[in-house]
Amino acid sequence: MDIKRSLVLLFSSYGCFLFGQEKAIDTIYIFDSQMNKVKLFHPVKTITTEDAEKNSTNLSDLLRFQSQLYIKENGRGAVSSPSFRGTTAQQTAFVWNGININSMFLGQGDINNISLFGYDQIGIKAGGGSVIYGSGAIGGSIHLNNDLNFNKGFHGSLFSEAASFSTYNNFVKGSYSNDKFSFKASGNYSASENNYKVENEGKTYTNDNGQYYNTNFNIATAYKIAPHHQISWISEFFNGRQHYPVFFGDLETKTKYHTQNIRSLVSWDWNESKFSNSFKAAYTEENFQYFSNIDKPYTSGGTGKNYIVKNDFNYFVHPKWNINIIAEYQLNKGNGEGTSMVGDVHRNIGSVSGLLRYFTTKDLRFEAGIKKDFVEDISSPVLFSFSGKWNAVDWYHVGLDVSRNFKFSTFNDLYWGQGGNKDLKPETSYQFEWRNQFMAGDFKLSVIPYYMNIRDMIRWLPTLAGYYAAFNTAKVESYGLESQLGYEKKFGKHILKSNLGYSYTKSTDLSIKKQLMYVPYHKFTGSIDYQYDFVKVYVQGMFNGRTYTDSNETKGAALDPYFVMNAGAGFTFYKNYTLGFKVNNIFNTTYYTMLSYPLPQRNYSVNLNINF
Numbered sequence: 001m002d003i004k005r006s007l008v009l010l011f012s013s014y015g016c017f018l019f020g021q022e023k024a025i026d027t028i029y030i031f032d033s034q035m036n037k038v039k040l041f042h043p044v045k046t047i048t049t050e051d052a053e054k055n056s057t058n059l060s061d062l063l064r065f066q067s068q069l070y071i072k073e074n075g076r077g078a079v080s081s082p083s084f085r086g087t088t089a090q091q092t093a094f095v096w097n098g099i100n101i102n103s104m105f106l107g108q109g110d111i112n113n114i115s116l117f118g119y120d121q122i123g124i125k126a127g128g129g130s131v132i133y134g135s136g137a138i139g140g141s142i143h144l145n146n147d148l149n150f151n152k153g154f155h156g157s158l159f160s161e162a163a164s165f166s167t168y169n170n171f172v173k174g175s176y177s178n179d180k181f182s183f184k185a186s187g188n189y190s191a192s193e194n195n196y197k198v199e200n201e202g203k204t205y206t207n208d209n210g211q212y213y214n215t216n217f218n219i220a221t222a223y224k225i226a227p228h229h230q231i232s233w234i235s236e237f238f239n240g241r242q243h244y245p246v247f248f249g250d251l252e253t254k255t256k257y258h259t260q261n262i263r264s265l266v267s268w269d270w271n272e273s274k275f276s277n278s279f280k281a282a283y284t285e286e287n288f289q290y291f292s293n294i295d296k297p298y299t300s301g302g303t304g305k306n307y308i309v310k311n312d313f314n315y316f317v318h319p320k321w322n323i324n325i326i327a328e329y330q331l332n333k334g335n336g337e338g339t340s341m342v343g344d345v346h347r348n349i350g351s352v353s354g355l356l357r358y359f360t361t362k363d364l365r366f367e368a369g370i371k372k373d374f375v376e377d378i379s380s381p382v383l384f385s386f387s388g389k390w391n392a393v394d395w396y397h398v399g400l401d402v403s404r405n406f407k408f409s410t411f412n413d414l415y416w417g418q419g420g421n422k423d424l425k426p427e428t429s430y431q432f433e434w435r436n437q438f439m440a441g442d443f444k445l446s447v448i449p450y451y452m453n454i455r456d457m458i459r460w461l462p463t464l465a466g467y468y469a470a471f472n473t474a475k476v477e478s479y480g481l482e483s484q485l486g487y488e489k490k491f492g493k494h495i496l497k498s499n500l501g502y503s504y505t506k507s508t509d510l511s512i513k514k515q516l517m518y519v520p521y522h523k524f525t526g527s528i529d530y531q532y533d534f535v536k537v538y539v540q541g542m543f544n545g546r547t548y549t550d551s552n553e554t555k556g557a558a559l560d561p562y563f564v565m566n567a568g569a570g571f572t573f574y575k576n577y578t579l580g581f582k583v584n585n586i587f588n589t590t591y592y593t594m595l596s597y598p599l600p601q602r603n604y605s606v607n608l609n610i611n612f
Contacts, residue, residue: 029182029222030147031097031234031265033278033312034132035123037324037357041367041387042129042401043435043446044143047122053580054538054568056161056169056607058190059116063142064593065525065540065566067124068482068503070547071111072518075245075597077194077212079257080111084126084139085452086478086507086519090407091427093129093137096144096263097234099282100134104304104332105342107136107410113240113259114144115216117159117171117188121145126482127450128405128431131353131369131385132326138405138429138454146234148182148222149175156612163582163605166193180224188216196600200590205598209254209294210245214238228271235264243294245597254294260287275315282308290338300338304411307331324355334411342415350374363391375408381428389435399435404428409470413458419469427472429454444486452478476516478507495531500524509551518594520547534572541565549595562591570609578609 030036038044047066055062060080064071072089073080081089094101094109102109123143130137156174163169173186194210215238222232238261246252262285270277284306289298310328317323330349336342353371366388373380385403392398408426415422433450457474480503487498503523507516515521522545529538547559568582581604588602 027151028147028149029230029232029269030145031220031232031267032095032143032145033267033269034098034326035143035145038125038129038132040357040365041389041399042125042127043399043448045124047124049117049120052116052122053159053607053609054540054566054582056116056159056605057163057167057584058112059114059122060111062116062122063111063124065542066527068126068501068523068525069124069140070518070520070523070544071593073112073593073597073599075207075210075594076196076599077112077192077210078242078244078597081108082111082142083519085450085480085482086476086505086516087139087452087454088516090410090458091136091138091429091454093133093135093141094144095133095137095141096236096284097146097265098280098310099263099265099284099308100136101263101284102136103286103410104306104334104347105286105302105336105411107407107413109142110259112212112242113214113238113261115188115214115238116190117169118146118186118216118218118236119144120147126448127401127433128385128403128429128452130383130405131355131371131403134328134351135373135426136407138407138427138431139452146184146218146220148177148184148220148232150177150182150222150224151179152177152182158610159607161605161607163192164603165196165600167605168192169607181222183221185219186217188214190214196603198590198598198601200598206249207245207600208247208249209243209256212240212242214240230269230271232267232269233265235262237262247596253292256291256294258289258291258298261285275313277314278312280308280310280312282306282310284308298338300336300341302334302336302341304335305333307333320359322357322359324353324357326353326355327351332411336411336415341417342411342420345411345415347411348376365389373406373408375426377422378408378424378426380408380426381406395439397435397437397439399437401431401433401435403431405431407458409458413470416470418467419460419463421470424458424470425456425472427454427456427458442487442489444484446482446484448482450478450480450482452476454478473511475510476507477510478505480505480507493533495529497529498527500526512551514551514553515548517548517551520545536570536572537568539565539567544591544593547593557595559592559595562589563587564589564591576611580607580609581605582607 060071070083082092089108126140154176159171161169169190171188175184191213196207198205217237220234224230240259243256265282267280286304289301292299313325315323328351332347335344351373355369357367359365369385371383383404387401389399406426406428409424431452436447438445454476456472460468482503485500489496507519524543527540543563565586566584570578570580572578585602
């Protein structure tokens with residue numbers, strides 16, 4: 001297959017077509033118009049809806065077992081944050097259909113306040129991506145993507161699950177499309193009493209006041225108004241309630257947290273033979289309320305509104321040369337209520353990115369990018385990226401990535417009543433990674449060493465006056481290795497898949513020469529999936545090494561290493577019905593991802609999946 005035809009097939013789902021005699025069939029529309037381009041140069045782990053059902057408790061559980069991220073969770077279903085390559089949650093970008101949705105107050109996303117279901121794909125990209133995905137994409141990015149099919153008629157599905165601790169997950173999805181019109185809607189409801197008990201060294205921990213309730217609704221549609229023009233719209237509505245666990249039962253005041261998120265995106269896509277243009281207008285809103293006593297009115301809260309206009313222009317000056325220009329404007333508005341919260345504030349943000357892609361042959365390609373952000377009252381650096389990929393021989397592919405990334409201050413960093421600091425500099429990082437992929441028969445092995453240097457890290461530290469304040473203090477150096485071994489074989493009615501992943505992470509605060517908190521040196525993940533005719537079974541396991549919980553590497557306060565294994569089976573009957581069973585934490589391991597908050601021991605679930 002020649003390079004022109006390869007690019008046509010790769011870009012066709014976005015409408016970025018090469019000129020010439022080739023004709024691509026437009027059968028699918030993806031809202032993140034950059035994702036397939038990113039995959040040309042960077043490895044992106046894609047988790048499908050079927051994969052998500054293996055860890056259906058929440059998004060934290062999914063990322064913990066199916067990625068190299070470290071997930072710090074304050075008890076099952078409570079506050080949860082990710083760590084890429086030894087960074088923190090503030091250096092991780094959550095991207096919803098191409099739009100960065102990190103909180104403008106905290107600068108991060110609470111994983112358990114993001115629905116697991118409702119997305120067609122979840123993408124996990126390690127490494128910097130600020131040139132395309134903006135502030136916070138330093139350690140990596142998590143992509144929540146939706147798509148719309150054409151000419152597929154009507155399809156529907158229902159997933160319903162009952163599990164231990166009075167846990168219930170229900171997800172329903174329906175879609176209809178013809179040659180010009182596509183529509184999809186879905187709804188998800190998750191609830192749990194979450195009152196699990198953990199036995200450890202003769203003591204019993206009960207997750208009192210740990211219940212949670214989440215609802216999520218998605219709707220999307222697209223219409224081809226002319227042969228080369230299409231308009232589309234997608235919206236998401238999330239409502240979540242978390243009760244925070246207590247240690248002393250009725251002797252301790254119980255607290256809870258409510259959040260309501262709205263995300264809406266309208267897009268006009270214009271596709272011609274030599275160029276494409278995608279114009280998007282988006283609105284995102286975050287609302288939250290904290291109750292210091294669950295029986296009384298909320299004591300603090302906030303509302304953040306974000307208005308976004310974005311244009312993505314692609315032009316092929318030659319079949320081998322592609323120019324991509326991305327311009328974006330945002331208006332952030334925030335309002336905080338309660339003790340020490342920010343007041344009524346706003347901020348204007350603009351950015352311009354330019355990317356040049358060159359495809360010499362089907363085996364060699366590279367991409368160079370540059371970006372300048374214009375953030376009100378903040379001096380932002382010029383960012384750059386360079387990626388190359390070379391299929392040197394049939395059994396060995398090599399890639400290179402160098403980038404400068406950044407994160408600007410959040411509203412809390414700048415305007416928190418006592419401790420906010422308007423003189424903060426943005427965090428910047430330099431990153432290098434070298435990707436190696438080896439193929440032998442049905443085996444694939446990837447080995448990726450990397451290096452990262454973060455400057456002016458923003459940290460909240462105690463002051464002489466007794467309160468915490470935001471400062472640019474830390475310089476962090478992170479280096480390590482990520483590797484993945486995969487095997488897939490199909491013979492007759494048998495399908496066997498296996499994956500084994502290992503990551504080593506050394507992330508040092510250079511001022512004290514110590515490993516950062518909640519960054520394990522070692523993590524292993526593994527899974528085996530086997531299918532024969534109507535029967536599917538799988539096992540998955542995760543090992544996490546010793547994890548320090550303070551900045552001085554105190555072994556007595558560190559989290560002990562642990563190994564957790566899950567298993568499940570599914571039986572399909574009458575073609576469209578699948579009955580599934582799962583056992584989580586088979587060996588009844590006691591384990592923590594956050595000091596003092598154990599996660600559940602052995603637990604069970606049963607589910608029914610119907611496609612129609």
